[in-house]
Amino acid sequence: MNPSNWWIIGVLVAQGVFGPHDIRRDLTQDYCGVCHTSHGAKAGFLLSLSPRGEIQTSSPDAVLDSVSLFCLACHSDGGNIGQKMRSDRLLGLSLTDDHPIGIPYALRVRARPDYTPPLHLPESVPLKKGRIGCTTCHDPHSKKEGPMLRDARPNLCRNCHLLRIQDAHTFLTCTDCHQMHSAWQTSLLKPNLATTCSECHTFLPESHARNPWECESCHNPHRKTGTKHFPPIKKMP
Amino acid sequence: MMYTLLLGTILLNQLAPQEPLVWPPPPETPRIQMIGILARTTDLGESWLRRLVRVLTGQKEPWMFFQPYGICVDDSGNIYVADQGLRSVVILNLEKKTRRVLHTSGRGYNLQWPQDVAVWEKGNLLFVAEPEQRAVLGFDRTTLKLKLRYAFEEWIRPVSLAIDPERDILYVSDSKGHAIYLVDLEREGLIDKWGERGSEPGQFNFPTHITVDREGRLYVVDMGNFRIQVFDPSGELLSFFGEPGDRPGAFARPRGIAVDSEGHIYVCDAMFAGFQIYDIYGRLYLFVGGVGTDFGQFSMPGDIAIDQQDRIYVTDPFNHRIQIFQYLKEPED
Numbered sequence: 001m002n003p004s005n006w007w008i009i010g011v012l013v014a015q016g017v018f019g020p021h022d023i024r025r026d027l028t029q030d031y032c033g034v035c036h037t038s039h040g041a042k043a044g045f046l047l048s049l050s051p052r053g054e055i056q057t058s059s060p061d062a063v064l065d066s067v068s069l070f071c072l073a074c075h076s077d078g079g080n081i082g083q084k085m086r087s088d089r090l091l092g093l094s095l096t097d098d099h100p101i102g103i104p105y106a107l108r109v110r111a112r113p114d115y116t117p118p119l120h121l122p123e124s125v126p127l128k129k130g131r132i133g134c135t136t137c138h139d140p141h142s143k144k145e146g147p148m149l150r151d152a153r154p155n156l157c158r159n160c161h162l163l164r165i166q167d168a169h170t171f172l173t174c175t176d177c178h179q180m181h182s183a184w185q186t187s188l189l190k191p192n193l194a195t196t197c198s199e200c201h202t203f204l205p206e207s208h209a210r211n212p213w214e215c216e217s218c219h220n221p222h223r224k225t226g227t228k229h230f231p232p233i234k235k236m237p
Numbered sequence: 238m239m240y241t242l243l244l245g246t247i248l249l250n251q252l253a254p255q256e257p258l259v260w261p262p263p264p265e266t267p268r269i270q271m272i273g274i275l276a277r278t279t280d281l282g283e284s285w286l287r288r289l290v291r292v293l294t295g296q297k298e299p300w301m302f303f304q305p306y307g308i309c310v311d312d313s314g315n316i317y318v319a320d321q322g323l324r325s326v327v328i329l330n331l332e333k334k335t336r337r338v339l340h341t342s343g344r345g346y347n348l349q350w351p352q353d354v355a356v357w358e359k360g361n362l363l364f365v366a367e368p369e370q371r372a373v374l375g376f377d378r379t380t381l382k383l384k385l386r387y388a389f390e391e392w393i394r395p396v397s398l399a400i401d402p403e404r405d406i407l408y409v410s411d412s413k414g415h416a417i418y419l420v421d422l423e424r425e426g427l428i429d430k431w432g433e434r435g436s437e438p439g440q441f442n443f444p445t446h447i448t449v450d451r452e453g454r455l456y457v458v459d460m461g462n463f464r465i466q467v468f469d470p471s472g473e474l475l476s477f478f479g480e481p482g483d484r485p486g487a488f489a490r491p492r493g494i495a496v497d498s499e500g501h502i503y504v505c506d507a508m509f510a511g512f513q514i515y516d517i518y519g520r521l522y523l524f525v526g527g528v529g530t531d532f533g534q535f536s537m538p539g540d541i542a543i544d545q546q547d548r549i550y551v552t553d554p555f556n557h558r559i560q561i562f563q564y565l566k567e568p569e570d
Contacts, residue, residue: 034481072537073489073490073507073537074490074507076507076554
């Protein structure tokens, strides 16, 4: 790289633009050219290539945008590069167990009051041609929030999900019970939710002695009262 | 040759395209031929009773893999596939038409994210790379019992394995540690470490996949530097080639690597959806593949392995299958 461009690199580094994507740490190399190109770009954001493909996701009508496919060319190799999604989890080789991407947001949330209407979505969660992509939640140049997120959780989640933790569990964030990638359970719950519940709820009443591990079959952790048979918890600790 | 033809006919019955699919396409002399796909459990054959039950009950043919990634083959025709979706290693034998699944449930030693596999014939061991456990597990090849567990403090992320059967050395590439480690299999100890992070020749930047050819040379996919580096058994750098780019022959997102009996280097590329064939000087011979789900098409291929008969096995994780090709040698006079 031309040494006269070093000040640009310096400014970008100072702004944290590169973030965790420091694949080529040696800045004398073509640093940006790993992903971007000046001419002949084949995908948005001047991305150099577009790996078209048919990737199975959690829903049949999902179509991945070119930027998400570009991300997957590295982030689907089972963890060779070492990208960690959680402390013990990786983005696996399929997207069937991840937060849905590629789905048409407007069609999916039609007549569902627990989602933000498409026209009211803030600009901080950009859709790709009306569909959710990797860049809806992640900013590949940012290292401000956790794994390159656009905003802190749970504010990021609440841009779309109006379902709020109303009274109960106010001190928790979404990711204390849910995980976005490689979840293996319905509602993207953590694999050992019962253990997660019992971290706080150590003493169960006697009526629960038979089946202490299926909390969510009676309780709704998002509501104080209402939808299910029992109020969730009378007193929060 | 007979065996190849036999296998070809077995596979061709159900799995291979009707017309022979070859690269380069005619009128050029064909070099690579597609001989089959392994995707469903019935691809290994099923008994007539099973078939009858399945047809009557309307069951679908069950998938054999979920997310196959790492692959290796041994001399007796076994194919070992690390499947992270199943959290297991699937062992196939096309000759005997058998399928075995290694999913250990031992305390503390269960397979979490099996990344790559390698077979040591002399010790009858199957090695599985477990990057999340920072370990390499060794299983007995016949009983599938856990025998060994290599977990050295220096390892950060052991992702890929290769075995030099002449010198009884296990090569382990550490993608986050940016180095290659050598494990002596006889003495069961770490003997050497090659390289550190950097872009100079001999240095690594995310070495993700490795393989050893028949002369004991080690081939490393230096992913962050977008190049292949070739070492001799003493650690001397013999050759390196490659650059990032989207032209044929360049590397976009290189993945698995393998070497055939004539020394050609096969490198998968996720962005190009196929594999490219080079010689040791980096001259491109051929590109095989394409985007899609049809025969000979990939969506982000993973690892590649080549057996004694020059059959090429490529994992195709997003299509949940393995594709098998044959390298067609020059006819000998």
